[in-house]
Amino acid sequence: MANMSLTKCPMPSQDPEVRSHNFDEVALGYTAEMAVEEAKRCLNCPKKPCHSGCPVGIDIPAFIGKVAEEDFAGAYEVLERSTTLAAVCGRVCPQESQCEGVCVRGVKGEPVAIGRLERFVADWHREHAQEEPVKAAPNGHKVAVVGSGPSGLTCAGDLAKLGYAVTVFEALHTPGGVLVYGIPEFRLPKELVRKEIATLEAMGVEFQTNMVIGKVLTVDELMEDMGYECVYLASGAGLPSFMGIPGETLNGVYSANEYLTRVNLMKAYRPDSHTPIAKSKSVAVVGGGNVAMDAARCAKRLGAENVYIVYRRSMDELPARKEEVEHAQEEGIIFRLLTNPVEVLGDETGHVKGMKCIRMELGEPDASGRRRPVPVPDSEFVLDVDTMIMSIGTSPNPLIRSTTPGLETNKHGCIVTNGEDGLTSRTGVYAGGDAVTGAATVILAMGAGKQAAAAIHKYIQEK
Numbered sequence: 001m002a003n004m005s006l007t008k009c010p011m012p013s014q015d016p017e018v019r020s021h022n023f024d025e026v027a028l029g030y031t032a033e034m035a036v037e038e039a040k041r042c043l044n045c046p047k048k049p050c051h052s053g054c055p056v057g058i059d060i061p062a063f064i065g066k067v068a069e070e071d072f073a074g075a076y077e078v079l080e081r082s083t084t085l086a087a088v089c090g091r092v093c094p095q096e097s098q099c100e101g102v103c104v105r106g107v108k109g110e111p112v113a114i115g116r117l118e119r120f121v122a123d124w125h126r127e128h129a130q131e132e133p134v135k136a137a138p139n140g141h142k143v144a145v146v147g148s149g150p151s152g153l154t155c156a157g158d159l160a161k162l163g164y165a166v167t168v169f170e171a172l173h174t175p176g177g178v179l180v181y182g183i184p185e186f187r188l189p190k191e192l193v194r195k196e197i198a199t200l201e202a203m204g205v206e207f208q209t210n211m212v213i214g215k216v217l218t219v220d221e222l223m224e225d226m227g228y229e230c231v232y233l234a235s236g237a238g239l240p241s242f243m244g245i246p247g248e249t250l251n252g253v254y255s256a257n258e259y260l261t262r263v264n265l266m267k268a269y270r271p272d273s274h275t276p277i278a279k280s281k282s283v284a285v286v287g288g289g290n291v292a293m294d295a296a297r298c299a300k301r302l303g304a305e306n307v308y309i310v311y312r313r314s315m316d317e318l319p320a321r322k323e324e325v326e327h328a329q330e331e332g333i334i335f336r337l338l339t340n341p342v343e344v345l346g347d348e349t350g351h352v353k354g355m356k357c358i359r360m361e362l363g364e365p366d367a368s369g370r371r372r373p374v375p376v377p378d379s380e381f382v383l384d385v386d387t388m389i390m391s392i393g394t395s396p397n398p399l400i401r402s403t404t405p406g407l408e409t410n411k412h413g414c415i416v417t418n419g420e421d422g423l424t425s426r427t428g429v430y431a432g433g434d435a436v437t438g439a440a441t442v443i444l445a446m447g448a449g450k451q452a453a454a455a456i457h458k459y460i461q462e463k
Helices: 032-039 060-068 072-080 086-092 114-128 150-161 190-202 219-224 256-264 290-301 322-330 399-403 442-462
Strands: 142-146 165-169 206-208 230-233 253-255 282-286 306-311 334-337 339-346 352-365 371-375 381-383 387-390 429-431
Touching (some): 032 060, 072 114, 086 114, 086 190, 086 442, 142 150, 142 219, 190 206, 230 442, 253 256, 256 387, 290 306, 290 322, 290 387, 306 339, 352 387, 429 442
Parallel strands (some): 142 165, 165 206, 230 429, 282 306
Antiparallel strands (some): 352 371
16 A cells, blocks of 8 residues: 655654764664655656656666565665665765655655665665675776776776776775765765675776876876776866965865865774874864765764854755755754855964854855855954864866876866767767766766766777
8 A cells, every 4th residue: 555644754863962972874774664664655657757867767666666565685676777886875865856856746745765765775685685796708898997986986887797897996095986085984884885896896897096097007008008998087076175265274274075084084083093183172164065064074073062064155055965954953063154254363373263254145146046145244253263174165186187188178177078978088088977077976976977888888899
């Protein structure tokens, strides 16, 4: 019998007071009973709007239908046809603006909890699966993937299934890209990422770490000297942006990238860490996206008494996921909205001692369609903080574009492609994910990886 409840089955989670002091996963996941009950809310619409809203093309009604029948293995088989990162997507994908955003049940209530069901199925499979990943018969062709984030992993997995010898070159010492250095443990346990990497290795994908393409090897060397017929550039957008205000070079000013990398990848929160972050009393995180929420919530867990989100627009324009904002508020993060920093203040030792801000108000819409924030005259004030984290965006590192002759990039440093399948201005060189779009979402990067894998396969087979 269909479940006609207007609301989703609630997601069990840690108590905010408890979780704000640990790095364990916040959301605890559905039980089997919860998953089946939620799956029965799906109407199995004949036009499947949720399917068209998924960047990697998951047959969402089909996998949810299997959950409703308690056929969890069958549900995973449906997911596996389109994604190799279901456990990741079920946790960090912005379903509310994609598949759930077009769910018919959302017209008169809440949409079906597609992300929560995807997470449940992936977790169930990890706990119960006995079969080993299948390694395809070699087809005699080699492809190099630069970057082991979600786009690179997706492209590598799809090509491995077709029999390609795929080597993934990762600049850091651990594969996983933004999944390991950017997203905190409490949102995405790193054991899940390690499991996905291990699955790809079992499928024949080779990972080489500490390989900075553009420095250790160039794209030309990969193709001309090492025999790779195609290269997929999925190197992300890891170059942080700053505001250019006075005081940004003071001790205690971090980019969100550095802060999160030290916390997530280098475990700075552990007492025995070799790269500890100095204990802060009051932290200001400048920005309003998911990365800003991650940095603020990490700072709270590292012991800061006061953590502020400083954002120049209002709550209505905040770009972070609603769920992440709610979690941050529950954990005691303070939102200073319609506020913009104008100077970082330092003490006699060169360390941050405060942040001079100005209040803002919303004027006419700008090019993005959002109302432009404008300063309120004579409204400056000082926010008492000893740490400042800048989270106002990132761009691709210039290393690859500066060492790859003929590779076209735009004014933002992003690699230019044909907009269809990731082909760049260089024959046999494809690109996707944040290296092309600038900082975006995990699922959009995965979608680009799938498109590029299909295009690479077609190109090589037609040569």
